Amino acid sequence: MYIVNRLKRSLANRNADVFLRAEFESLGSPAQISRALTELQHEGVLVKLGVGVYAKAKPSVLSGKPIPVKPLEILAPEILKKLGVEARPSRQAREYNAGISTQVPSGIVINTGKRRIQRKLGFNGKLVQYERT
Numbered sequence: 001m002y003i004v005n006r007l008k009r010s011l012a013n014r015n016a017d018v019f020l021r022a023e024f025e026s027l028g029s030p031a032q033i034s035r036a037l038t039e040l041q042h043e044g045v046l047v048k049l050g051v052g053v054y055a056k057a058k059p060s061v062l063s064g065k066p067i068p069v070k071p072l073e074i075l076a077p078e079i080l081k082k083l084g085v086e087a088r089p090s091r092q093a094r095e096y097n098a099g100i101s102t103q104v105p106s107g108i109v110i111n112t113g114k115r116r117i118q119r120k121l122g123f124n125g126k127l128v129q130y131e132r133t
Helices: 002-013 021-027 030-043 072-082 091-098
Strands: 018-020 046-050 053-059 066-068 108-111 126-131
Touching: 002 021, 002 030, 018 021, 018 072, 021 030, 030 046, 046 066, 046 072, 072 108, 072 126, 091 108
Parallel strands: 108 126
Antiparallel strands: 018 053, 046 053, 053 066
16 A cells, blocks of 8 residues: 555654654545554554554564553653643652652643643553643
C-alpha cells in the first residue's frame, strides 16, 4: 500500500515520538490515512493514545505487544504542547520536588492552568488526569 509506505517514511524522518492525525493530512484522503494508521497499529509501528493521537511503538520486553517508546508521563506533556496547552507539574509533584511533602505522587496528573481539558489520553488502562489552578 503506497500511503502506508509514505507514512512509515514520514514517521522515520520525524524526531517527535507523538503525532496528531492532522499532521498527516497532506499524505492522502481521510479514509486512506485512517486505513494506513490502522495498518501501522496492527504492524506494531504505532500505538493509539487517544482520538487522533498516536505514538511510536516498540515491542514490550515482557509480552511482546507494542507499547509506546517512552512512558506516558513523558508523552502526555508533548501531546498537550502540540495541542496548544501549557502543561505544568501537578500540585503534589511540585510539593514533593520542593521537599514540602514526602508523599510520592501517584498516577499521571498534569496541571493545565486555567484551561479545561476534556480529551482522554491514555494507554493500556492508564489515563492522564488534569488539574486546574
